[in-house]
Amino acid sequence: MASHIYVRYLNGPLLWLGIIVGLAVVAAVVPMMIDSTWAAILFGALVIATTVACIMMRVKIVVSDDDVVVSILGIFTKRIALSDITGASVGPETGLKEGAGPRVVDGAPAYIVSGPTVRIEQGRSSLIASAKNPEDVVAVIEARLR
Template sequence: MDSRIYIRYLNGPLLWMGIVVGLAVVAAVVPTMIDSTWAAILFGALVIIATVACLLMRVKIVVNDGEVAVSVFGVFTKRIPLREITGVSIGPETGLKEGAGPRIVDGAPAYIVSGPTVRIEWGRSSLIASAKNPEEVVADIKARLH
């Protein structure tokens, strides 16, 4: 079988809250950058870049015949060998309460951006990851387990 890539971007109320906060940050930072020192300009630019990065946050699940790799921000990545997976199921729905990014949800590490999730179990560990179509991800992983 080939590799399949599943991507879910930040969405819903978390995205809209991020947009509002992002606009507020830009409105507050840009005026301080005008006629400022290079350090103030650099700080303002870094704040704006960090805000944009958060708004573009995504969870990426890559499923192939050897492993399932889950990443958030393209920085935090967990690779789970397919042979070690003992279960996969639809996970809990996440939202404002859980936030976005690397988190702990239902006692398990989670890479989330709000919305439906999948739960991948191996040994005594599990990982929860956001998925646009969790049923499709679960079916893909289960098909590769047999």
């Protein structure tokens, strides 16, 4: 079987909050960078780059024949062998309260960007990840477990 890739980007109120904060950061940092030292310019550029990275945040789920790989920001990655997965189900809906990024939701590690999620169970532990269509992700994982 071919790998299935599911991507969900930061969205809704969290995206708008990120854009507003991003614009505020740019408005505060850019004037400091004019006629400034190279260190201040570098710092300002790093702040702006970090803000843009947060606004562009996404969760990627790749389901293959051997494993499920979940990543956020392309930095934090969790690989779960199919043989370790005991089940998959639609997880809780997340929003402003839970935030975005690597988090803990309902006592489980979570890679979230707001919205619907999928819960991947590994015995007594689980991982929660944002998914645009969690039912599709669950169906593909369950099909590979048979």
